[in-house]
Amino acid sequence: MKILVSAKRVSDPNAKLAIAKDGKWIEGDVEYILNPFCENAIECALQIAEANEGTETVAIGIGDDETARFIRQGALARGIDRGILVSAEEASIDSDLIARIYQGVVHREKPDIVLLGKQAIDGDSNQVGQLLAEYLGWPQATFASKVEVSGNKAIVTREVDGGLETLEVSLPCVITADLRLNEPRFASLAGIMKAKKKPFDELEIDDLDLEDTDTKVQIVGLSTPSGRKAGVIVKDVTELVQKLRSEARAI
């Protein structure tokens, strides 16, 4: 079996971001982390590989040398077998182009399962897994909270409003990982050092023979959330209830 898994870097949610002068991207000394949902996808891929001998796991990322570092330290160091970097400027791609790039890589690699984070926590678009499944014509199971692979199918439990949904999808398929899927392991120093010697391919978008490399979504503007308004001190419970009812409309 072969599993292709995503390793996308995202800006650290704890970092204070500044908006670039053109208002369309972030700037400054941005700290990055590996997308937490990708960490769940990587852990899931490793667990499937550990349970199914002979499984090859491949991590893919899109970006520059920094992204390569995250593929190595975030995926290969944890135990993923090899890495692929597709060079692109992150600011100039959208979800649709990412899905098409993945599609191109899938055509080259022919995996049985593509495991992605359900979304990246920076853009929060939540589109790539679904678009990719559509372009490939493969079944998809998104927001997975449990994945079991047996034979040529996967049983995937999804967290949906009001409960759980269990799907059976035939391979090849696309699965996107939710946070409760597993508890990702940490890479050890030995793993980090070994990762540097693992096979690593660098591709250009042109290498993938994509029919369509246009982006369909453009960022028109970014803005920071408006500051929190000062609170009000109420004199008694009656006034509090009144305000909750008439102003906050909470009761």
Added chain:
Amino acid sequence: MPLSQDEIAFLANVRRWVERDVAPNVTAWDEAGAFPRALYMKAADVGVLAVGFPESVGGVGGSARLRVALQREICRPGSGGLLAGLFSHGIAAPPIVALGSQEQQSRLLPGILSGDKIAALAVTEPSGGSDVANLRTTAVRDGNIFRVNGQKAFITSGMRADVLTVAVRTGGPGASGVSILIVEGNPKGLTRAPMQKMGWWCSDTAILTFEDVEVPAENLIGELGFGFLGLMQNFNGERLGLAAAAWAFSEECLAEAVDWAQARETFGKTLISRQVVRHQLVEMKMRIEAVRALLYEVAERMDMGEEPVADVCMLKNLATETLEFVAGKCVQILGGSGYIRGGKTERIFRESKVLSIGGGASEILTDLAARQLGW
């Protein structure tokens, strides 16, 4: 030599692991008197148990600087018991690495470094600790076994250890009569009794009594009468580690005190706006920075291959004195809340004293430094 990119990435993982799996639990573990045994295996998965051990025995190597930086991360929750218990192999396993045969190393070390087996070093006796050359526990050769009799005290991880590195007297008086035996499991004649302590509650400490305990002769580590040498090689590393812990805990206390002083208002003004408090905070910061500077300098010299014994002694004394000074002042600044269990500072205050006793008492180290300096 600065830390490599790989090492920095590893330390970031350790920090996340400590934040996620360790820090939220240390107070509960302290109150319960133990951290779960599974934590050893988790720590091994994250890779922290292998640091400082050579690759040939399943470790990942690692400079003194890396070990200091790793200690800093492990000390963030401010629990000395966690550090002492989780890293008891840090003093129990090096003699096996230094003196053990190939067969002994491959039999004993993988289980320790994978966290499956807990290792403890048993040297100190009820009659004395620092005077290693005069220890009294005896081991007498009888065919294929050694028969061990005596008592060990203050043994960190002694209640749970699966592998005990025990210093015994196999010869005449003095250092040349000391050997090291490995005692595995729970042999007949070995009894363990817990010791209740001022701090380090989540780490077990034991009195071990050996009554005609039979230890296979193949568990003799190194040659007969060379045990003292194996133990000596521990000292610099252990003392550097204790100094690093004292430094880290000083920083944790100070950070808590600064946060408190910024938030706490008395008579309409924050504590930190009072000169008497501000100046105390700077005094503490100044001393901590001096410890940090010396700590990294000594670590660097050790990485260059030096064995700066006098400097390590002075460093450990400076670091532990600084911690006692800082922890006391920080409890004072925190006031009543510094006396309530559950915060870092209260625990660190209780656990500051042990660092100037264990791993060579301050007085012993001062005199050793004097002798090393030729005075």
